[in-house]
Amino acid sequence: MTKDTTEIEIHLLLEALYRKYGYDFRQYSEAHIRRRLMNRLALCGLQTISEMQSRVLHDREFAAVLLQDLSITVTEMFRDAEFYRAIRQSVVPILKTYSFVKIWHAGCSTGQEAYSMAILLQEEGLYERTTMYATDFNQRALDQAREGIYANEQMKEYTANYQRSGGREAFSDYYTSNYNMAIMEASLKKNIVWAHHNLVTDSVFAEVHMIMCRNVLIYFNSDLQSKVQHLFRDSLTHGGILCLGSKESLRFSGLAEEYIELDKVQKIFKKKYPGGE
Amino acid sequence: MIYRAIVIGASAGGLHAIKTIVSALPSGFRLPIAIVQHLSPLTDNYWISMVDKLSAIAVKEADEKEKLEAGTVYIAPANYHLLVERDETLSLSIDPKVNYARPAIDTLFESAADVFRQQLVGVVLTGSNSDGALGLRRIKECGGLAVVQEPGTAEAGYMPEAAIAATQVDYILPLEKIASLFISIHQQTL
Structure with a gap:
């Protein structure tokens, strides 16, 4: 079975983020990661996740933005x-x-x-x-x-x-x-x-x-x-x-x-x- | 086309609509169904057990990492998004609201479309906001089947109308015809 191209790209991007900066999202649930990466892709003017991977490796500021995208910051006081x-x-x-x-x-x-x-x-x-x-x-x-x-x-x-x-x-x-x-x-x-x-x-x-x-x-x-x-x-x-x-x-x-x-x-x-x- | 899963989104008036569809499905119905119904974050899951009692197939609140099983209806818990993973398990998230809603219909539909591609049926029911419109469009882009409740027969017609405006819908049906469509789709898979 051929793998979905986006899925391969996401794995490679997460690998790049981990090897270069030490932040490990490789074992996060994929649907959630994919959703956040696709949102960033739509905002950043790049065409593919592969292009984002290259930018992550060469542009520390972009990596920092992506790190914020991938981290969970939704919370409230006395939630539940x-x-x-x-x-x-x-x-x-x-x-x-x-x-x-x-x-x-x-x-x-x-x-x-x-x-x-x-x-x-x-x-x-x-x-x-x-x-x-x-x-x-x-x-x-x-x-x-x-x-x-x-x-x-x-x-x-x-x-x-x-x-x-x-x-x-x-x-x-x-x-x-x-x-x-x-x-x-x-x-x-x-x-x-x-x-x-x-x-x-x-x-x-x-x-x-x-x-x-x-x-x-x-x-x-x-x-x-x-x-x-x-x-x-x-x-x-x-x-x-x-x-x-x-x-x-x-x-x-x-x-x-x-x-x-x-x-x-x-x-x-x-x-x-x-x-x- | 062999379909492998159904996703449904509903808002205002949705409890009645969901009950009508799900309770009309026979016990041998095997396609898994995942549902987002907009509710107050404080709602408990009592209504889910009520729908379960009225139905021949199993109806339950979705658990995280749960595998989509044949003949089971999974309903998103209040205040959590529901997503489908590539291994056909379910995920929950507390990500920001989408279209002012958590759970959001678009979130479920888009993630399910990524997994099931052309083998997915998406259904937008009654509601008074436009959640689900982009998700249904995504399902169509992936080659899936788009179904919308006939706006005139919906308790709130805005959501079905928004879905119809967003994409080329395959079926626009009154509420009572939707279960029959599911049954005929299911028979093609046998």
């Missing part, structure tokens, strides 16, 4: 309000038994979910003893996350999400409005460590009590999902909590047996202790 409700109910009581809490938020993008978790932990009286490592491979997104400045117009949606998630305070207390920008409160930032980490190519980041990685794995093929799930398993303490996106699962990892399901719908898991529970 029910998830945060479940965290308050099922996970906070567990975290409260620890004298200090280490959380790894993998694939934090522009930081909205990290700030959401910081707000929740502050309200639950846990934030002062928490260190949150928020990581991403996209340096530009990470810089934005560290700044914690968002468009004011998004705050309406975030406020509605926050209220649905069981938030108890006035959401406007968590940011300062300045013209059309909302600046997140410094008190939310102080225990967040923003760091560059690539789930595809880097290894264990730290030993933590909780990992949050939501709506990242859906972009990976099953082999890569399994590899990253092993990385998470190796990073969690016994009894540690794993939070996935609502459509994600452990099924490609072969690790389901090593976890207890704390919330089936919200995809919250607890790593078993060596003896079982």
Whole structure:
């Protein structure tokens, strides 16, 4: 069977991007990569993906643009309000038994979910003893996350999400409005460590009590999902909590047996202790 | 032509339209069907189980990496795009909205057209925006079959009209005739 030409071109382009710059999208789901590359092709005035490949190799700025195209930067505060409700109910009581809490938020993008978790932990009286490592491979997104400045117009949606998630305070207390920008409160930032980490190519980041990685794995093929799930398993303490996106699962990892399901719908898991529970 | 899959897009009025078509398909119907119905991101998947109960073939919410199986209807979850991969599995994504919609019909149609080429049937049903028009055009460009619900019989005619304006449509049918078309297409594959 002859392969589709575009498919071959995409493989070669991803190979070029990896060999030249070290960013590895070769095991991402192809339909999503193809969609983003075709969008860029329509915008950049080139005729074929092969021409884009040549440009990627010779033009560092173009490569940087493509890298932004391929990374997942869609996020919002308190996305899936029910998830945060479940965290308050099922996970906070567990975290409260620890004298200090280490959380790894993998694939934090522009930081909205990290700030959401910081707000929740502050309200639950846990934030002062928490260190949150928020990581991403996209340096530009990470810089934005560290700044914690968002468009004011998004705050309406975030406020509605926050209220649905069981938030108890006035959401406007968590940011300062300045013209059309909302600046997140410094008190939310102080225990967040923003760091560059690539789930595809880097290894264990730290030993933590909780990992949050939501709506990242859906972009990976099953082999890569399994590899990253092993990385998470190796990073969690016994009894540690794993939070996935609502459509994600452990099924490609072969690790389901090593976890207890704390919330089936919200995809919250607890790593078993060596003896079982 | 032997068709291997059907994709359907619907918006306003779509729940009734989808129920009408899917519940009219017989248990031996083997073409996989993937559906995008625009819904509020807060909608749960209760309505999917209702359609499943009324239907002879299996109806379920699409899981990521799930293989398209014969005689099964896959519905995009609220707030996720649904795409078809080259190995005929399904992918979900939280990419930005397309045509103000997530899931978007164009996203499903375009990815399915890349995989099934001329062996794909695309169907645009009732709705009041133009999502699906470009996707249906792409299906036609790849040699697939384009079907649109007759705008006058749709609860909202705008979406079928936009699809008809965008491409050379093969069939414009009232809702109740669409399942019969599927059945005759299916018989050609046997």
